[in-house]
Amino acid sequence: MTDFCGLSLSGPVLNGSGTFDAIAAQRTFGDALWDAFPFDAFVTKTITVLPRQGNPPPRLWETPAGLINSIGLPNKGLEGFLEGDLPQLRRLPVPLVVSVMGYGPDELAALVRGVAPRDEVEALELNVSCPNVASGLIMGSDPAETARAVEAVRPVTDKPVIVKLTPNATDPAGVAAAAESAGADAVSLVNTLKGMALHPRTREPWLGGGAGGVSGPAIRAVALEQVHAVAGRVGIPVVGMGGITSGAHARDFLDAGATVVAVGTESFRDPAAGSRIADELRVILRQERGFSGVTAVPIDPR
Numbered sequence: 001m002t003d004f005c006g007l008s009l010s011g012p013v014l015n016g017s018g019t020f021d022a023i024a025a026q027r028t029f030g031d032a033l034w035d036a037f038p039f040d041a042f043v044t045k046t047i048t049v050l051p052r053q054g055n056p057p058p059r060l061w062e063t064p065a066g067l068i069n070s071i072g073l074p075n076k077g078l079e080g081f082l083e084g085d086l087p088q089l090r091r092l093p094v095p096l097v098v099s100v101m102g103y104g105p106d107e108l109a110a111l112v113r114g115v116a117p118r119d120e121v122e123a124l125e126l127n128v129s130c131p132n133v134a135s136g137l138i139m140g141s142d143p144a145e146t147a148r149a150v151e152a153v154r155p156v157t158d159k160p161v162i163v164k165l166t167p168n169a170t171d172p173a174g175v176a177a178a179a180e181s182a183g184a185d186a187v188s189l190v191n192t193l194k195g196m197a198l199h200p201r202t203r204e205p206w207l208g209g210g211a212g213g214v215s216g217p218a219i220r221a222v223a224l225e226q227v228h229a230v231a232g233r234v235g236i237p238v239v240g241m242g243g244i245t246s247g248a249h250a251r252d253f254l255d256a257g258a259t260v261v262a263v264g265t266e267s268f269r270d271p272a273a274g275s276r277i278a279d280e281l282r283v284i285l286r287q288e289r290g291f292s293g294v295t296a297v298p299i300d301p302r
């Protein structure tokens, strides 16, 4: 068992928000999904107060080592989530974490007020990679903005609050420290890095939204460094993610200071990636324990 800010998880592998749709997967794979659920906790796609259509297509560009996405957070909004999705997610065999995003601290607090009292919900993740409409600043790129967001949410719930950090910040460790001081129970990182691709012929931006977010193996080294820096700065648990496609990568993030890891883009290639990565990680840890257990080789004094 893995303890993660008070939640008892059967292992250390979560999904990255927005990269695994448990409801669509259940439609495709049927109830077998609940018996072999690939993650030890499930993080929903980010929801907002009002429904959103998301960005115009195209929304994805494949890079040599991952994706650029410009999905734009399409979702049913708070009411749609509570009425449509939550009753279906009740059947999940693992703890449910709901990801929320608001255009300012008050909206975040309203979302948490709506979601957190529901028994099915065990934790909240604050996606702070968006602008505060009042200041124009990306909340997660600024320590004071992040602190204000957490302070608004903290009095609303006793359930664990995870702050999802953006890598597009000058000092992610400073932002993490501000989140911790304001009362966050954990931080997760990294979200996607800003990027773009051009249409091969028109030379205009390929993605309907213009720029997008880069994810997958291309960002793993950047994510590992940020996880290491953040884990060295805060005392709260860290969810490490960014380009993890194997148990060896998961092991790297744990050694860099993460408490648990999350798998994102790899689930598009292999929906069972979470289970495979957990299995590979178990083998690596077992082999290393076995190996280090042989350190006391007796030396024959003759």
Ligand SMILES: Cc1cc2nc3c(=O)[nH]c(=O)nc-3n(C[C@H](O)[C@H](O)[C@H](O)COP(=O)(O)O)c2cc1C
Residues within 6 Å of the ligand: 015, 016, 017, 018, 019, 045, 046, 067, 069, 071, 073, 099, 127, 164, 190, 191, 192, 214, 215, 216, 217, 219, 241, 242, 243, 244, 262, 263, 264, 265, 266
């Ligand atoms: C298609 C797609 C959609 C995503 N949607 C969200 C989202 O709704 N909320 C969020 O916090 N992160 C979202 N992310 C970011 C991932 O959760 C994760 O932080 C990021 O992709 C890095 O992990 P990875 O390299 O393993 O994919 C999304 C990523 C992708 C590729």
